[in-house]
Amino acid sequence: xxxxxxxxxxxxxxxxxxxxxxxxxxxxxxxxxxxxxxxxxxxxxxxxxxxxxxxxxxxxxxxxxxxxxxxxxxxxxxxxxxxxxxxxxxxxxxxxxxxxxxxxxxxxxxxxxxxxxxxxxxxxxxxxxxxx
Numbered sequence: 001x002x003x004x005x006x007x008x009x010x011x012x013x014x015x016x017x018x019x020x021x022x023x024x025x026x027x028x029x030x031x032x033x034x035x036x037x038x039x040x041x042x043x044x045x046x047x048x049x050x051x052x053x054x055x056x057x058x059x060x061x062x063x064x065x066x067x068x069x070x071x072x073x074x075x076x077x078x079x080x081x082x083x084x085x086x087x088x089x090x091x092x093x094x095x096x097x098x099x100x101x102x103x104x105x106x107x108x109x110x111x112x113x114x115x116x117x118x119x120x121x122x123x124x125x126x127x128x129x130x131x132x
Contacts, residue, residue, distance in 0.1 A: 002039045004028075005071035007090070009083035010045050011053050017078065021045045024077055024103075042067055061085060068092050073099040 006028070008021045021043055028041050044064045051060050065088065068074060074093040080086035093100050 002073070003071045004039060004041050005068055005074045005089070005093075006041050006043045006077065007074060007080055007086045008043075008045060008077040009079055009086055011085075012079075012082070014053050018045060018049075020078060042071065057085065061088060064089060065092050068098065069096060071098065073101060075101045075103055077103045 006021070006024065008017060008024065010017050010021075025041060025043050025046065044060070044067065047067075048060045048063065051057075064085065068089050069092075074089060076086060076090060080090070090100065
């Protein structure tokens, strides 16, 4: 079964973002039931919703990056490029050579262009010359 990591910002507006990711996950699973089978969607916002989003996020981010390693693909939603957590997930997936799909309008941008905007010299990160 293919595992898809579904990333979406949280902390800017927790209530609105939780509603958005809830809608996204419902749409994905409804479509999956009707059209295709064999895909498992993982939402870290749901999985770690018991952690206060206004507090420290290191514990959560460690687990999120572990799940990125386990997934087959990373799908990015919302204004992910404005989210520190989503940017970490994106760069980690790039380092690992994961398939990355941009949902919500970023698909036109190349991965390299987006990476340059987020972290100039990102290729040094990929080569292990420095960490994020």
